Amino acid sequence: MSPTPKALERLIQELTNLPGFGPKSAERLAYYFLKQPAEIIENLVDSLRQAKKVVITCVECQRFAEESPCLICKDKRRDASILCVVAESHNIPIIEKTHAFAGKYHVLHGTLSALEGVTPEKLKVKELVARLQKNGVKEVVLALNPDLDGETTALYLAKLIKPLNIKVTKLARGLPVGADLEYADEVTLESAINERREV
């Protein structure tokens, strides 16, 4: 006798594949959905589809945006000679909040990871190199997490960019080692930007 309905088992299985989910949290979420009125579910489905439809990738910086080129890329007041490389789109608003950076951005959409099989081809590295070759970029600031994958990616990019005669810097180690950029406070992040060092 199988006490869990098959459709429910399938839903739990699919939820387990989501990042940060284990069997227990997937189960909890599946049961939550079953108890919700159909409108709540359809609302979520609609949000998901709408976001999938409306959100595009900026042709310049590769970040998720509603327009391409995005507002930051189109902004003529920003210094196009300095490029800040981040792992994810959501790193940009965090850096913007510090008001310590007035250049442009480039989103990699991940970091190199031997463990998860993330190679340079899976990141927006080719697009970065293309931008550096055609634009008058003088400095690339690598704003990656100070963890193993972030450091590996920084080393890889530095090696790739330096032959183009572009200065490569990275955020100062004011960030506590092992921390996540997402959780850094603005003051720490601001000093990390101001004290960035050449790789």
Next chain:
Amino acid sequence: MSPTPKALERLIQELTNLPGFGPKSAERLAYYFLKQPAEIIENLVDSLRQAKKVVITCVECQRFAEESPCLICKDKRRDASILCVVAESHNIPIIEKTHAFAGKYHVLHGTLSALEGVTPEKLKVKELVARLQKNGVKEVVLALNPDLDGETTALYLAKLIKPLNIKVTKLARGLPVGADLEYADEVTLESAINERREV
């Protein structure tokens, strides 16, 4: 300049409402969805809708099942005179695995919680009382979590059921099998002492 697209903000907002989600985990999941191919999203949407459509509530025990009455409720070999009350449907397979219980079940779909505003009307208490009044139930085993809400619910149900001349029991509290006395918390150890058994 709003750096996050509105459709993405809406999705993050809706995901934040899910149980166990904060703004950070919702953001992470939203970005994950944006990076997935449309098929993965549609698969998940389909699973969700399928589960919502196929999974029903057993008219007897109130658990989520594909048939009503469910396989356990229909099983004539099971002892209908002993009823195990659980908070959630997914507690049933855990108890079934022990092979220590051969009676029937009743699912409350939650526990009383002053903090979250869960009153008896929001649980399947009325349905439990109706079952107890018409069936020849001799014992109700309260298999609720040994936490504040679980204990409150157990006390409430015991008060409700005892006047019906039905024996009310609850799962024993004590040291988990394989545990080390050194690491047991005081409250667990206290109940283990109070509920000590003759060897």
